[in-house]
Amino acid sequence: MHGLFHQPLPPGQNLAVVLQVRDHGESDKIVTLYTRGLGKLASIAKGAKRSKKRFVNKLEPFSLLNVQLATSRSSSLMRLDEAELLAPYPALRQEYPQYLAATLLCELVLHWTREHDSDAELFDLLTWALSGLASGGEGRRTIAFFHIKLLEILGYRPSFDGCLDCGMLSAQKAPYRFSPLRNGLVCNSCEPAFSANSLPISMQTVQLLRKAQDLAQDKLERLRFSKGALLETLALLRRYDSHLLQRELQSWNFLC
Amino acid sequence: MNVVPPALARLIADLNRLPGIGRKTATRLALHIMRRPASEAQSLARDLAELHGAIRLCANCFAFSETDPCAICRDSERDSRLVCVVEEPADLMAIEKTGAFKGKYHILHGVLSPMDGIGPEELKVEALVERVRRQRVVEVLVATSSTVPGEATAAYLIKRLQEEGGVTVTRLACGIPMGMDIKYADELTLSRAIESRKDTRG
Ligand SMILES: [Zn+2]
Ligand SMILES: [Zn+2]
Numbered sequence: 001m002h003g004l005f006h007q008p009l010p011p012g013q014n015l016a017v018v019l020q021v022r023d024h025g026e027s028d029k030i031v032t033l034y035t036r037g038l039g040k041l042a043s044i045a046k047g048a049k050r051s052k053k054r055f056v057n058k059l060e061p062f063s064l065l066n067v068q069l070a071t072s073r074s075s076s077l078m079r080l081d082e083a084e085l086l087a088p089y090p091a092l093r094q095e096y097p098q099y100l101a102a103t104l105l106c107e108l109v110l111h112w113t114r115e116h117d118s119d120a121e122l123f124d125l126l127t128w129a130l131s132g133l134a135s136g137g138e139g140r141r142t143i144a145f146f147h148i149k150l151l152e153i154l155g156y157r158p159s160f161d162g163c164l165d166c167g168m169l170s171a172q173k174a175p176y177r178f179s180p181l182r183n184g185l186v187c188n189s190c191e192p193a194f195s196a197n198s199l200p201i202s203m204q205t206v207q208l209l210r211k212a213q214d215l216a217q218d219k220l221e222r223l224r225f226s227k228g229a230l231l232e233t234l235a236l237l238r239r240y241d242s243h244l245l246q247r248e249l250q251s252w253n254f255l256c
Numbered sequence: 257m258n259v260v261p262p263a264l265a266r267l268i269a270d271l272n273r274l275p276g277i278g279r280k281t282a283t284r285l286a287l288h289i290m291r292r293p294a295s296e297a298q299s300l301a302r303d304l305a306e307l308h309g310a311i312r313l314c315a316n317c318f319a320f321s322e323t324d325p326c327a328i329c330r331d332s333e334r335d336s337r338l339v340c341v342v343e344e345p346a347d348l349m350a351i352e353k354t355g356a357f358k359g360k361y362h363i364l365h366g367v368l369s370p371m372d373g374i375g376p377e378e379l380k381v382e383a384l385v386e387r388v389r390r391q392r393v394v395e396v397l398v399a400t401s402s403t404v405p406g407e408a409t410a411a412y413l414i415k416r417l418q419e420e421g422g423v424t425v426t427r428l429a430c431g432i433p434m435g436m437d438i439k440y441a442d443e444l445t446l447s448r449a450i451e452s453r454k455d456t457r458g
Contacts, residue, residue, distance in 0.1 A: 020371070026276040057442050060404040088444045092404070096368070096415065099408035103370040251370035 016067045019106040031059050034109050039118035043080040058085045062092045062102050089134035101139030104251035105129055111245050122153050140230050145220045147237045148212045160210045163187035178236050180243035199239050205229040318363040318380050320345050335359045337394040367405040388423050399428040
C-alpha cells in the first residue's frame with residue numbers, strides 16, 4: 001500500500017488549488033480557488049472555454065497552480081490572468097475512488113471556509129491530502145484524517161475525552177453517543193434516551209479519534225482503522241457537517 | 257420609466273435564460289427577431305412549440321430523435337458491434353461531422369460529478385452494460401472528454417465493462433493537438449501522447 005506523503009512547497013508563491021470549475025457564458029470559466037495567500041475566492045478565466053492556450057488543461061479540479069490574479073472594478077470576481085500547472089495529480093482522474101475522495105475534500109473546503117479568509121495551514125492540509133490520494137492513499141482514510149484536522153484548524157474540534165455530563169470514559173458507561181449539537185460524547189447512563197440527532201459510537205472508534213486528534217499530520221498514517229471504525233468515523237463527520245453547515249454535502253452520498 | 261415594451265422584455269428574459277446568453281446578447285437577438293419579417297418569428301415559434309412533442313430519446317442509444325429507434329440505430333450499414341460512448345448529444349454531432357466513425361453510439365447524458373449529486377445511477381451506465389451484454393457488442397470506444405470529470409467517468413466505465421467481460425474497451429486517444437508545437441504542450445498531455453503513440457507501419 002502506498003502511504004500518504006507531503007510534498008514540501010516552495011514558499012512565497014501564489015499557490016492555489018482548483019476547487020470547482022463552471023462554464024460561464026460562451027467562452028469563460030468561473031474557477032473557484034483555494035489559495036494559500038488569499039483563501040477561497042472565485043475568479044473568472046476569460047476565454048478559457050474556447051481552449052485558449054494559456055489555460056488548456058490547467059483549470060481542472062484538484063490541480064495545484066501558481067496563479068496571477070487581478071481585482072476587477074466592475075465585479076466581485078477576481079480575474080485569473082495566468083496559471084502555471086504545478087501538479088495535475090493524474091491519479092485523481094484515472095481512478096474513480098480517488099476522484100470521489102478528492103471531490104469531497106474540495107467540497108468540504110468550499111463549504112467550511114469563507115471567501116478571502118486565508119489559512120496557510122488549511123491550504124497545506126489540502127495539498128497534503130490531495131497528493132496523498134494521488135499517490136494511492138486510501139480514499140476513506142484520507143477523508144477521515146483530513147476532516148479531523150480541518151475541524152481542528154477551524155476551531156471546531158469535537159471532544160472525545162469523556163462524557164460531557166459526567167466526564168467519564170469507560171466501557172461500563174458504554175454505549176456512547178456523539179452529539180453534534182453539543183460537540184462531544186454522552187454516555188448511556190447520563191442520556192439513556194436515544195436523541196434523534198446523536199450517533200452511536202463504539203469505544204474502539206472513540207479511542208482512534210482521540211489518537212488521530214493528537215497525532216501530527218505527518219504521523220497520521222501510522223493509525224490503523226478497522227473497516228467498522230472507519231465507517232463509524234465517516235458517519236460521525238458527515239452528521240457533524242450537516243449539523244454545523246446546515247446543508248448536505250452531495251459527495252458524501254457516494255462514499256458511505 | 258421603462259422604455260422596453262412588455263412583449264419585447266418578456267422575449268429578452270426568455271432568451272436570457274439560455275446557456276451562454278447574457279442580457280446584452282439576449283437584447284440583440286430579440287431586436288433582430290423584431291426587425292425580421294413576422295413569418296420568420298412565427299416559424300421560430302412553431303419550431304419551439306413542436307420540439308417537445310416531436311423529439312424523444314432513442315431507447316437504444318439515448319440520442320434525441322424523432323423516431324425510436326433513431327436513424328443511426330436503424331442504419332444497417334453501421335456496425336452495431338462497435339459502440340462509441342459520449343457525454344452528450346453535441347459530442348455525437350461533433351463525431352458524426354468527421355464521418356470517421358462507422359459504429360453506433362451511446363449517450364450518457366452527463367459525467368460523474370459527485371458535488372452535483374451525479375453518480376453512475378444518474379447516467380445511462382447500466383443501460384450500456386445491458387446493451388453490451390444483449391447485443392453482443394465487440395468494442396466499446398469511450399469518448400468522454402479529457403477533462404477531470406470526463407476522465408473519471410471513462411475510468412469508471414472501463415472498470416465496469418471489464419468486470420463484465422467479453423468486450424474490448426478502447427479510449428479515444430489523447431495527445432498533442434494538431435498544429436501545436438510540442439515545446440508548448442503541458443507535461444500531462446505530452447506524457448499521454450507518448451503513451452498512446454502509434455506504430456507508423458499502420
Ligand atoms: Zn455520562
Ligand atoms: Zn439510437
